């Protein structure tokens with residue numbers, strides 16, 4: 001291990017930002033907090049992007065590792081103990097100074113502190129706790145703080161940090177306990193899920209304590225919008241009526257923790273000064289493509305985490321073989337970005353559109369369609385539910401129409417109060433009809449006289465360019481092939497037929 | 505034949521409201537009236553034939569009356585929407601506001617939901633446009649610390665959003681002295697600790713960020729920020745198209761991390 005003494009702050013920042021870049025989460029959303037009038041900082045629930053790095057990702061937080069030293073040896077990680085890389089560590093004061101000075105120049109919304117493990121999980125987390133405590137109490141910082149928890153940290157320490165952070169996360173890294181064991185031999189799944197559960201329970205009791213506990217946990221973005229409250233209660237009712245589609249019970253680790261509440265949370269008196277516990281909630285991250293779990297498997301885990309652990313976000317990170325480890329898949333041709341993109345689309349459908357994963361995938365079709373986004377794919381398999389009447393369908397039914405998103409659905413609902421909408425009105429509202437036309441009627445009739453024929457609509461939908469993020473489109477052919485190879489992709493018979501039939 | 509009456513006014517909320525007040529009380533009838541604000545470089549748009557031009561002097565009392573009626577007879581939301589339209593760079597926004605208010609005074613607070621009506625829809629879209637830019641600039645704005653400790657920033661927004669973003673910074677940085685300069689409009693907002701922020705005019709400034717701000721400036725945190733910015737990108741995922749889509753080029757002239765290093769003289 002190479003440790004350099006007397007490194008400049010610039011060199012440390014170079015090393016410790018470079019080592020932190022693989023963590024995806026960089027959002028600063030979820031908390032509304034006014035400035036204190038004396039210190040520095042506030043926070044906006046919508047989050048603010050301050051810049052975009054060359055890879056096109058949002059920069060919102062000072063994302064750094066506290067140290068890149070590590071006693072663990074996770075195969076996928078550049079900082080693993082068996083690697084010979086330059087090591088560096090910040091001091092708590094250095095972290096505070098950087099955060100404050102970047103913040104006042106409006107470079108960032110706050111701090112995202114993650115870390116390798118120096119000496120032991122507790123040793124490292126104590127230093128991180130010092131940094132957070134100084135930042136809040138001494139530097140009077142009220143901006144956003146996201147803190148990563150190292151698995152195996154003493155629950156009392158996790159408890160204490162939660163009063164200083166806005167968001168906490170423990171990375172699940174891999175969907176199954178066996179993959180985790182294989183790639184991260186020093187970690188175990190229970191050590192990851194336990195702090196998650198602990199933070200969840202503390203958040204709940206804190207909310208009850210503050211009397212701000214509201215029943216509505218679904219799309220929190222539109223929570224306080226009375227127009228949609230009715231839609232929500234409809235939706236929640238519908239949800240309760242659904243059979244328990246995703247069988248969480250299959251996942252024993254998750255299930256055990258959900259059913260046991262004792263033994264996890266030590267009682268610590270909340271410090272008077274901080275009233276809200278991890279107000280922006282928890283997130284986690286899964287590495288995609290390092291092991292051979294299907295999309296179905298991955299998304300089932302996400303669903304279980306959203307349902308059982310009240311997670312705010314699950315992030316997906318396309319695997320990159322940074323260590324050129326021969327026991328892991330090669331990523332010489334680039335990380336599996338299209339797959340990552342499809343997972344994010346599906347994740348969105350779970351969180352905001354009221355979908356359950358069993359509607360999107362199954363054991364028989366365990367991976368997402370490379371050519372169509374998950375919602376179009378679902379709609380094509382459910383043509384009997386269409387067309388829907390724009391002037392009557394409820395919010396969540398509108399959301400299921402390909403091409404209609406949250407904003408469009410809300411606009412339709414608002415506009416139809418004062419007028420009966422036709423297709424021209426939809427255009428005025430800025431609703432993109434390219435996909436939607438096949439699935440909706442206005443005043444009882446469709447825009448073109450078309451039959452709901454799956455082949456025909458599939459062809460039409462495929463001719464509308466799938467809106468992929470820049471750079472993914474370019475190499476779709478390669479990705480297509482790599483997906484077929486890598487993850488035993490079995491397209492539905494129809495789609496396969498179409499592929500062979502040469503749709504342009 | 506009834507000539508069109510064109511009320512020409514200042515390009516400001518008060519100017520437009522004054523024109524609306526005078527147009528309304530003129531009794532010419534809404535169909536024969538047009539409101540026309542000066543464009544940002546002080547020109548009026550093309551002269552229309554067979555029209556009478558009426559020059560409106562901005563009258564704060566009249567403007568205040570219009571604001572009051574919008575708030576009480578329509579809604580606070582409608583008032584805020586109208587203000588954002590007035591801050592936008594949309595040509596003939598004055599007339600748009602006039603049409604919006606005619607409908608608004610007729611139907612009341614429901615007006616903001618009339619999204620399939622073209623006037624309301626335009627107002628709605630402009631709101632999203634102005635809010636969108638304000639939100640972008642809240643993130644993309646960069647302060648430079650001057651030797652006297654004052655934080656200084658220059659922005660070049662398309663819409664006149666200075667008054668929309670300054671409260672955010674005043675709340676966030678209550679103990680700082682800061683100046684935000686709108687380089688397109690030669691106005692600035694100023695904040696001192698413990699006092700309300702103020703809007704002021706500034707003399708013509710040099711056109712680019714680094715010339716005005718970076719001159720004689722040697723701030724080590726700017727260099728640290730560039731170091732961070734360069735290191736945080738994942739090289740295997742480099743994607744200038746996505747970056748451009750998320751962060752349009754036009755903002756970059758004012759952003760520390762995009763100003764080429766050779767343009768900055770480190771003393």
Ligand code: SF4
Nearest residue numbers: 070072074077080116
């Ligand atoms: S514990 Fe974290 S830093 Fe250490 S090797 Fe594993 S992933 Fe990397």
